Amino acid sequence: xxxxxxxxxxxxxxxAGALIVIFAKNxxxxxxxxxxxxxxxxVVYITLNATFVxxxxxxxxxxxxxxxxLFVIMMIGVDKAEQxxxxxxxxxxxxxxxxxxxxSLLTYVVINSGFKWDLWFPxxxxxxxxxxxxxxxxxxxxxxxxxxxxxxxxIVAATAAIALAYDTKTPRKDDD
Amino acid sequence: MIEVTTDWYxxxxxxxxxxxxxxxxxxxxxxxxxxxxxxxxxxxxxTFITASKHFGTIDAQVAVFFVLVVAAAEVVVGLAIIxxxxxxxxxxxxxxLRSSKG
Numbered sequence: 466x467x468x469x470x471x472x473x474x475x476x477x478x479x480x481a482g483a484l485i486v487i488f489a490k491n492x493x494x495x496x497x498x499x500x501x502x503x504x505x506x507x508v509v510y511i512t513l514n515a516t517f518v519x520x521x522x523x524x525x526x527x528x529x530x531x532x533x534x535l536f537v538i539m540m541i542g543v544d545k546a547e548q549x550x551x552x553x554x555x556x557x558x559x560x561x562x563x564x565x566x567x568x569s570l571l572t573y574v575v576i577n578s579g580f581k582w583d584l585w586f587p588x589x590x591x592x593x594x595x596x597x598x599x600x601x602x603x604x605x606x607x608x609x610x611x612x613x614x615x616x617x618x619x620i621v622a623a624t625a626a627i628a629l630a631y632d633t634k635t636p637r638k639d640d641d
Numbered sequence: 642m643i644e645v646t647t648d649w650y651x652x653x654x655x656x657x658x659x660x661x662x663x664x665x666x667x668x669x670x671x672x673x674x675x676x677x678x679x680x681x682x683x684x685x686x687x688t689f690i691t692a693s694k695h696f697g698t699i700d701a702q703v704a705v706f707f708v709l710v711v712a713a714a715e716v717v718v719g720l721a722i723i724x725x726x727x728x729x730x731x732x733x734x735x736x737x738l739r740s741s742k743g
Contacts, residue, residue, distance in 0.1 A: 506686075629725050
């Protein structure tokens with residue numbers, strides 16, 4: 466019973482936050498909905514024994530990424546209404562078709578599995594705890610090459626952000 | 642007595658991904674579309690961690706870190722692009738933006 470409560474309440478918050486993200490009109494409300502989703506997902510991660518990932522989720526997503534989002538929302542203004550005129554011809558039908566395609570694909574996968582797939586891939590009896598030392602020992606042994614590649618990606622992203630934000634038009638003031 | 646199995650977590654991930662996808666298709670504000678991408682990435686992370694629990698391996702949790710880093714890099718570059726477009730065109734609506742057309 467405790468299992469069910471620990472799953473259901475965070476799951477409800479996850480879905481509620483996700484619905485706020487796509488339905489709210491004010492961008493600040495959207496981002497707060499995203500915070501709700503991310504924080505509740507961290508709780509779900511803890512129930513899945515991934516404690517370190519839950520902590521990183523709170524720090525990186527709910528902390529850093531959301532701060533960035535709110536910063537940009539404040540910068541470009543919150544009071545602009547979203548335009549609803551159709552700019553691309555037949556975009557409503559295109560979107561509807563894509564949604565139906567995704568829905569039928571997911572339904573097919575779920576029905577086809579019949580919720581029996583863990584007969585072929587049974588769950589393990591033991592449970593592992595995602596502690597920092599276990600994750601680090603895996604990351605720095607088997608995953609060293611992806612780790613190095615991802616560091617290059619981060620450097621490129623930081624450089625790109627500087628290059629995009631750098632204003633070459635306005636003359637710089639070189640006094641003092 | 643209902644037991645919470647792996648299926649429940651996978652269903653939650655699928656629902657979260659679908660909501661993010663619908664938002665991505667329906668909304669036109671570039672910022673909100675970015676948030677929907679975050680929703681989809683988080684659905685994938687949830688699926689990874691569920692797999693990690695189900696199969697008893699730690700590698701899926703390491704993969705989540707790479708998804709996190711890619712998401713952070715994507716947000717940094719994407720928001721910088723949105724801001725620099727906004728400076729020129731005073732809008733963040735993806736339908737009006739024709740400047741990136743080749």
